[in-house]
Every structure is written in structure tokens, then in C-alpha cells.
Amino acid sequence: MTMNARLKETAHVTGIEWLDSENALLRLNAPEAARLAQPGQFVLLAAGQMLNRPFGVALTDPDAGMVTVGIKKVGIGTGALLDLEQGSAIRLLGPFGHGFSLDNVNRAYVIGGGTGIFPLLFLLHVLRSRGVETFAGCGFRTLQQALLQEDFSDVSDQYLTACESGGGDVSGTAVDALDALYLGHGRTERTRVFACGPIPMLRAVNRWCETHDVAAECSFEARMGCGFGICRGCAVPVLKAGALDYDRCCVEGPVFDRRLIAWEALS
Amino acid sequence: MIDMRVRVGSLVFDNPLLAASGTYGFGREMSEFYRLDRLGGIVTKAVTREPRIGNPPHRIAETAGGMLNAVGLQNPGIDSVLRDELPWLLKQHVPVVVNIAGRDLSDYVVLTDNLVGSGISAVELNLSCPNVKTGCMAIGSEPDLIEAVTRACKRVADVPVWVKLTPNVTHIGDMAKAAEAGGADAISLINTLLGMRIDIRTRRPVIKNNTGGYSGPGVFPVALRMVHECSQAVRIPVVGIGGIHTAEGVIEMMLAGASAVQIGTANLIDPYAMPDILDALPGLLTELGAEAMAALTGAVQPWQEGAR
Ligand SMILES: Cc1cc2nc3c(=O)[nH]c(=O)nc-3n(C[C@H](O)[C@H](O)[C@H](O)COP(=O)(O)OP(=O)(O)OC[C@H]3O[C@@H](n4cnc5c(N)ncnc54)[C@H](O)[C@@H]3O)c2cc1C
Ligand SMILES: Cc1cc2nc3c(=O)[nH]c(=O)nc-3n(C[C@H](O)[C@H](O)[C@H](O)COP(=O)(O)O)c2cc1C
Ligand code: FES
Numbered sequence: 001m002t003m004n005a006r007l008k009e010t011a012h013v014t015g016i017e018w019l020d021s022e023n024a025l026l027r028l029n030a031p032e033a034a035r036l037a038q039p040g041q042f043v044l045l046a047a048g049q050m051l052n053r054p055f056g057v058a059l060t061d062p063d064a065g066m067v068t069v070g071i072k073k074v075g076i077g078t079g080a081l082l083d084l085e086q087g088s089a090i091r092l093l094g095p096f097g098h099g100f101s102l103d104n105v106n107r108a109y110v111i112g113g114g115t116g117i118f119p120l121l122f123l124l125h126v127l128r129s130r131g132v133e134t135f136a137g138c139g140f141r142t143l144q145q146a147l148l149q150e151d152f153s154d155v156s157d158q159y160l161t162a163c164e165s166g167g168g169d170v171s172g173t174a175v176d177a178l179d180a181l182y183l184g185h186g187r188t189e190r191t192r193v194f195a196c197g198p199i200p201m202l203r204a205v206n207r208w209c210e211t212h213d214v215a216a217e218c219s220f221e222a223r224m225g226c227g228f229g230i231c232r233g234c235a236v237p238v239l240k241a242g243a244l245d246y247d248r249c250c251v252e253g254p255v256f257d258r259r260l261i262a263w264e265a266l267s
Numbered sequence: 268m269i270d271m272r273v274r275v276g277s278l279v280f281d282n283p284l285l286a287a288s289g290t291y292g293f294g295r296e297m298s299e300f301y302r303l304d305r306l307g308g309i310v311t312k313a314v315t316r317e318p319r320i321g322n323p324p325h326r327i328a329e330t331a332g333g334m335l336n337a338v339g340l341q342n343p344g345i346d347s348v349l350r351d352e353l354p355w356l357l358k359q360h361v362p363v364v365v366n367i368a369g370r371d372l373s374d375y376v377v378l379t380d381n382l383v384g385s386g387i388s389a390v391e392l393n394l395s396c397p398n399v400k401t402g403c404m405a406i407g408s409e410p411d412l413i414e415a416v417t418r419a420c421k422r423v424a425d426v427p428v429w430v431k432l433t434p435n436v437t438h439i440g441d442m443a444k445a446a447e448a449g450g451a452d453a454i455s456l457i458n459t460l461l462g463m464r465i466d467i468r469t470r471r472p473v474i475k476n477n478t479g480g481y482s483g484p485g486v487f488p489v490a491l492r493m494v495h496e497c498s499q500a501v502r503i504p505v506v507g508i509g510g511i512h513t514a515e516g517v518i519e520m521m522l523a524g525a526s527a528v529q530i531g532t533a534n535l536i537d538p539y540a541m542p543d544i545l546d547a548l549p550g551l552l553t554e555l556g557a558e559a560m561a562a563l564t565g566a567v568q569p570w571q572e573g574a575r
Binding site: 008049050051052091093222223224225226228229230231232233234235236237244245246251265267 | 290320332
């Protein structure tokens with residue numbers, strides 16, 4: 001694992017781009033984080049509440065010093081962040097965490113659901129720039145809720161939207177999109193699934209990967225206290241030598257090898 | 268030049284700010300933000316005899332004025348701490364206090380014994396964690412048990428023994444007296460206040476342990492009152508903990524009777540909280556006309572009954 005950079009900077013809001021009534025891209029000028037962030041890592045934003053809020057880095061532009069995060073408005077903290085005016089200064093800590101591993105892969109299946117789709121955009125950009133074949137699928141309940149379809153298409157060799165209520169490229173969940181993509185493109189010896197989304201989706205991805213014997217890295221969201229390793233609040237159940245243990249989502253995670261996760265202990 | 272040094276019994280600290288147990292790990296992660304030798308001292312995460320995996324998640328809930336936690340003493344156990352954590356931490360040129368937690372008296376004695384000769388500055392007996400089923404707060408709510416555990420640990424310790432008290436009792440002064448009677452070199456307080464949050468949609472407690480310990484700025488007035496009460500009840504030094512997030516909070520805690528303070532939740536919210544407070548203290552002391560930090564201890568002048 002690479003050492004985390006331990007950073008605090010004052011970020012400035014350069015814009016908020018609403019994607020629908022609940023989801024938006026928050027664009028921040030934060031040069032240090034832009035320079036350091038790796039796909040799968042997150043930043044902590046001070047939301048005027050007690051605890052900082054973690055968000056996966058959705059895009060960076062190191063030359064322009066820009067970091068973008070995708071935010072779904074779900075409560076007071078996310079609401080406050082999306083109410084910020086252009087030019088507002090906020091405290092940003094990070095980037096933190098153990099991101100996706102980019103080595104030893106030449107074909108990537110990138111699967112997302114919920115707010116998990118945002119950090120996958122960054123991952124796809126970087127995989128692409130490294131010459132990895134990228135096949136992406138995102139799951140939404142309805143087609144109206146689908147987000148960033150064009151952005152995903154732009155950085156994928158093939159992209160599929162799955163909708164449970166029909167109308168997407170695939171009817172069903174993100175895992176049905178994975179299945180369809182895999183049927184079309186199959187595997188190399190260096191094929192890996194990258195997944196980020198709600199726990200039921202990750203669980204289904206893990207089961208699919210078990211059946212097809214494919215490696216996968218899953219990114220988790222845990223309630224955090226600090227976000228940088230000192231409180232042990234962000235427990236993710238893992239198996240160590242067959243026994244249950246808890247790793248820190250903010251240090252050992254948020255991205256974990258699927259084989260490390262204690263799936264039965266996950267709720 | 269303001270003299271920031273403080274004394275807790277036989278120990279002298281360069282400044283009164285110690286990191287509180289459980290909110291600083293074993294220092295490694297924090298050393299990537301700033302040099303640890305800036306601090307007065309560091310109290311480690313609670314250490315138990317055996318490795319503990321802690322409680323299932325969620326372990327954290329936010330609340331007005333602070334947070335609840337039920338981490339459940341997750342730690343790698345004393346052998347691993349002695350082998351993998353302390354040698355590194357002791358090289359950082361900052362006094363180290365090890366917080367120990369057990370299920371019964373013999374656990375505390377064994378842990379204290381294991382730490383003999385390790386080079387630490389003090390042992391802090393955690394008789395106050397509210398998030399485990401046996402030991403800790405169960406011991407810390409009974410004066411007889413506090414006294415017995417303290418006495419037994421004092422017998423084997425080669426460094427000062429601090430007793431960390433829980434606020435979840437009716438008469439905190441009695442607990443302080445019990446620790447003093449057992450021979451404690453200092454008491455530290457408060458640990459977290461037992462609390463609860465419920466998710467109104469699922470009708471389930473937010474924290475899987477159902478209850479958790481409340482910490483953060485909201486607990487400050489309770490902590491302050493208890494530190495004041497204990498400092499009146501005993502002659503041994505008191506280390507003040509609870510809800511300190513500012514330089515002003517440090518001064519208030521010292522005035523209430525603390526000889527030094529510990530900073531907890533503030534570290535979680537801003538990793539630079541302690542250096543920022545340290546930077547603000549000299550100016551504030553100058554403004555208050557104080558020349559030495561230590562002179563503030565217990566300098567509050569309570570109103571007398573019937574005073575006008
Ligand atoms: C590693 C990581 C990456 C994340 N990336 C994104 C992202 O890219 N986009 C996005 O929209 N959201 C993301 N989240 C979830 C986001 O952090 C929460 O939605 C947010 O903290 C909610 O804050 P609130 O004040 O609006 O909600 P409230 O419900 O008011 O928050 C109360 C408390 O619960 C915590 N909390 C609530 N929901 C979550 C959740 N799903 N995960 C973790 N903590 C939660 C809050 O941090 C806070 O401590 C991520 C979470 C983690 C752990
Ligand atoms: C996440 C967390 C973990 C804690 N773990 C311990 C612990 O292991 N041992 C202990 O004695 N106190 C523990 N505490 C209590 C703190 O050391 C401190 O007494 C309490 O939080 C009050 O101070 P504060 O308001 O500054 O945080 C913990 C507190 C928090 C928030
Ligand atoms: S949130 Fe504090 S250790 Fe991960």
C-alpha cells in the first residue's frame with residue numbers, strides 16, 4: 001500500500017453542475033488533492049457539521065488544480081455542500097484511502113450503482129490512459145434516474161445502462177449489465193472487475209465473480225469518524241486467516257479485494 | 268516568554284496538551300500530519316491482553332455537539348503493541364501514556380506488569396469504557412473495585428498510575444476518592460457519556476451496539492463540572508478531558524482544576540486541532556495576563572453562597 005498523503009487545504013468551489021434534482025458534480029479548486037488523488041481514493045469535506053463527509057474523487061485535472069466529486073443529496077451535510085455558492089471556501093482533507101489497483105490488468109469490467117458510479121468515472125479515465133480495455137455498466141432503478149451515460153460511454157470500449165424497470169440497454173441490475181458485457185468480451189488472464197455501489201450490488205457482483213472465477217475489487221462506504229485512520233469507527237468486516245476481523249474503510253479501504261471481505265458479516 | 272510546562276505528580280510535560288485515548292491510534296497516522304514531539308504527550312488507544320476485533324458496524328453516529336462511538340476497544344493486544352507500536356512511538360520524543368483495559372482485576376495487573384521497563388511515562392487504567400460488556404465501566408462504577416484495581420496495579424507498576432473515570436455515575440467525587448485511596452498518582456476524566464441514537468425510518472438504533480459513548484464539544488460543561496468536583500475531592504492531580512476544541516477550552520479546564528488536559532474528538536474533526544490550539548495558547552495567556560500555564564490549575568474563584 002502506498003503511504004497516504006496527509007493533507008489539508010482550502011478548496012474553492014468553482015461550480016456545481018446539477019445532473020438531476022438530487023445529484024450534482026461539485027467542482028473544486030484544490031491543487032494538492034488534484035495532484036495526488038488516485039482512482040478509488042476519497043476526500044473529506046467539512047460540511048458545517050461536526051464530522052467531515054467522505055466523497056470518492058470523481059475526476060481530477062492536475063494541471064488546472066481541479067477536483068470533482070459527485071454528490072447525492074441525502075442529508076444535512078450533502079445538502080449544505082450542494083448549497084455552496086461559487087467561490088466559497090471549504091476545508092478539504094485528503095486524498096485518503098487505498099484506491100483501485102491499476103497494475104496487472106488489461107481488461108476491466110467497471111460496475112457501478114448509486115453514488116458508487118461517481119468514483120468509477122475517474123477510474124475509467126485512468127485505465128483508458130493506460131491502454132486497458134474498459135467495459136462499463138451502471139445500474140439504476142429507472143431510466144429517468146440514469147446519470148452520466150455519455151461521460152461513461154466516452155471512456156469505455158462499451159458501456160451499458162441497466163434499469164430495473166426496463167428501458168435501458170439491459171433490463172435488470174448492474175450485475176445483469178456485467179453479465180451482458182462479459183458475454184460479449186470474455187476474459188484475458190489479466191481481467192478484473194472493479195465495483196462501487198450499495199452493499200446488495202457488491203454482494204451480487206461478488207457472487208457473479210465467484211461463479212465466473214474472476215478477480216474483483218470492491219469499494220465500500222462505511223460510516224466514518226475521522227477518515228484518516230485514528231478512530232477505528234469505519235469498520236469493514238474482513239477475513240484474516242479464516243477469522244473475522246475489522247479493517248478500516250479509510251486506510252485499508254475503501255477498495256478491497258473481494259476475497260478479503262467477510263460477506264456473511266456484512267449488513 | 269510564557270512557560271507552558273505543567274506537572275502531573277512527578278511527571279513534567281512541555282505543554283498541557285495530551286492526545287486522548289482512542290482518538291489518536293498509536294500515533295503513526297498522525298505523524299504524517301505533523302511532528303508528534305510538539306505535543307505534551309500521547310495516550311494510546313486502549314490495549315487489552317488479547318487482540319480484540321471490536322464491535323460490529325455501525326460504530327459511529329453523529330449528534331448535535333458531537334458524536335457517539337462504540338468501537339469496542341479494537342486493538343491488536345499487548346504483545347503486538349509492545350512489539351510493533353511502542354518501539355516506534357517511544358522514538359518520537361514525546362511522553363507516552365498507555366491506556367489499558369481489562370475484564371477483571373487480574374487483566375489490569377498483568378497488563379501493568381507487561382509494561383514494566385517499556386519506557387513509557389505512565390499507565391492509564393481505563394475503568395470507564397462504556398462499550399464493552401465486562402470490565403472497564405463496570406469496575407469504574409464501584410468505588411471498592413476502583414480502589415482494589417488501582418492498588419493492585421500500583422504494586423507492580425514502575426511508572427505513575429493514572430485512573431480514568433467514567434462520568435456515568437451519580438457521585439464522581441466518590442470515584443475519585445476511591446482511586447486516591449488505591450494509591451493512584453492522578454485521575455483523568457471524563458470518558459464518554461453513555462448515549463443512544465435511533466434511525467426513525469428503520470426504528471433501529473444507529474449504532475449496532477445500541478448504545479455508544481458521547482464525546483465532543485457538547486460534553487464540555489459536564490466534563491468541566493466533574494473535573495472541578497474531583498479536584499476538590501482529592502489531593503492528587505486531575506487530568507481534564509471532554510469536549511475541548513479550543514485554546515479557551517484548555518484554559519477553562521485548567522481553571523476548573525486540571526493539571527493537564529487531553530484532546531479527543533477534536534483530532535477526528537481536524538487532524539491539526541492540537542497544533543492549532545498550541546499555537547493559540549501563548550497569545551491567549553498573554554491576553555489573560557498569565558505567565559505560566561501551571562499557575563492556572565484550580566484558579567477558578569467560585570461564587571460563595573450568599574455572595575452579592
Ligand atoms: C469512502 C466513501 C466514499 C463515498 N463517496 C461518495 C460519493 O462519491 N458521492 C456521494 O454522494 N456519497 C458518497 N459517500 C457517502 C457520503 O459520504 C454520505 O452520503 C454523506 O456523508 C451523507 O452526509 P449527510 O450529512 O448528507 O447525511 P446524514 O444522514 O445527515 O449524515 C449523518 C451521518 O451519517 C453518515 N453517512 C450517511 N450516509 C452515509 C453513507 N452512505 N456512507 C457513509 N456515511 C454516511 C454521515 O457522514 C454522517 O456522519 C461516500 C462514503 C464513503 C465512506
Ligand atoms: C472514537 C473514540 C474512541 C475512544 N476510545 C477510547 C479508549 O480506547 N480508551 C479510553 O480510555 N477512552 C476512549 N475514548 C474516550 C476519549 O479518550 C475521551 O475520554 C472522550 O472522548 C472525551 O473527550 P473528547 O470530548 O475530547 O473526545 C474514545 C473516544 C472516541 C471518540
Ligand atoms: S474513520 Fe476513523 S479510522 Fe476510519
